[in-house]
Amino acid sequence: MEKTNQKQLRNTLMLVGCALIWGTAFVAQSVGSGYMGPYTFLASRSWLACVFLLGLLAVRRRGQQRRGQRLPFWLHGKTLAVGGALCGAALFAASAAQQMGIGTTSTAKAGFMTALYVVLVPVCGVFLGRRPGVKLWCCVAASVAGLYLLCLAGRDTLSLTGGEWQLLVCAFLFTLQILLVNRFSPRLDGIQLSFVQFLVVSVLSTVCMFLFEQPTLAQFQGAAVSVLYCGVMSSGVAYTLQIVGQKELDPTIASLAMCLESVFSALAGWLILGQTLTPPELAGCALMFAAIVASQLPDRKH
Template sequence: MKQQFESVRSGFLLLLAAFIWGIAFVAQSVGMDYMGPCTFNASRFLIGGVVLLPVIWTKERMEEKKGATGAPAKKKKFGALLPGGVCCGIALCAASLLQQFGIRYTSVGKAGFLTTLYIVIVPLLGIFVRRIPGVKVWCSVVVALIGMYLLCISGSVRIGLGDGLVIGCAFVFSIHILVVDHFAEQVDGVKLSCLQFLTSGVICLVLAFLTEHPSWNALFAGIVPVLYAGVLSSGVGYTLQVVGQKKVEPTAASLLLSMESVFSVLAGWVILGQKLSARELLGCALVFTAVICVQLPDKKKTKQVETA
């Protein structure tokens, strides 16, 4: 019962992350009206990392009072934390930059669809690390893909420069999901999230000074989308992903996170007054159905537990 509760709780955390990211598409698009992709990403990730520092400090003080944290445990965790944070940060940096540049040359709807192609790429990559998903997951992937197509794509589909960049983004995000899955059980989730932001932010900052012209005026002019992307999308959203993935296998996690495409369209409907067509509503329903199905417990596993 406790394990099932933790699984449901983790699934909810991943859905909440998808909700935050769905709205963040608006912030990412608006933010580039004031600054370049590298500057925007450097700002959001550095802010996301700094926001988590007091959270980490408070958490450690609370654990020390309870006597839950000892010196040996800290040392052991730190050994995996540093390489984990750097690896996650590099993957996050590459994926986010590809997405930011891709949004420049393609529509937001198509970018949302292509980004969530990681729901197909993750199980395919999982085969190479001997994590083969079951039939239920594959069926859910197919249903979700059909739903996202109905939701985001209208008319002919042509692969342009922006589309290619976002497809590359989906591939790197798939790697990021698998890397997070590898390190999430070994280290503290909040610390891993903080370190990956600082790593990604520093890399983006160097690229910004090399390829763009960052300025304080541009940053203050676009401070609202930067703060949303930094505090909520980065600081909160990616931390929810790291914590949530501890009890959810990668393919199921990718399906839950793919709900960001649904939430982005719904946000446009509610906040911006953009109406949804019958086709788009059907797409939302299919993606939501796929996400629910992938979370249903497997009958065979349930019987084994009852027998034991």
């Protein structure tokens, strides 16, 4: 039992690391959206992620050969292809909807609506036969309350624009991606699944880029730093950590950890950009951190 709790804590910390990277990348996405269309930005960062992940696979392969290990380069090929295609399609749709919505509303609303998967994951889990305990439902409720305080307290929240509807769809699509990763990650190598996932995202976003947008060299030059950070750190590193971290972890706990990206986004704005945090926003951050800590506490033995 103690070893299981240690593994759960380790995997949860991996997902908190994902949230930290995604939260700081939110600024880069906003900057990138000012230079290029959503499909062009998504294609650029995804191809860069593929190159990064392929490099990791090659380095690991060389290390295995030096140790005398003779393993096939691609493991569980059929399952990898199916899992990567499904995860990639869901991630493409979610990322495109998010990138479109970011430029049409406040970052506060965007952060709140994207992170609504913290509620949707356990709700969908009920229909899939997973029943989170009372403690996890309380943690979800606390996290949503914290999200509200952080993102929406004191703001007009009654009306939804077109871009905000896209962000709501985005939350459902990220929920689907989290559940798909939860299904396939225990059976597959994390780096390989991440590579195939982003290969699918790259191809789909490139097709849409040429169909709906007109990319130019000036766009790539202007968004180069944003694409580099999002491609290597947000896509290459963070999404691979998500796949590895979700192995043998309850998807509700995973969603609680990953929704901390809203907290880290706000804290990054405070530390790096000099933005202020009001008392309700600070209370929201504290409440969300408390929820993820409480989710890690062992259940009482009866």
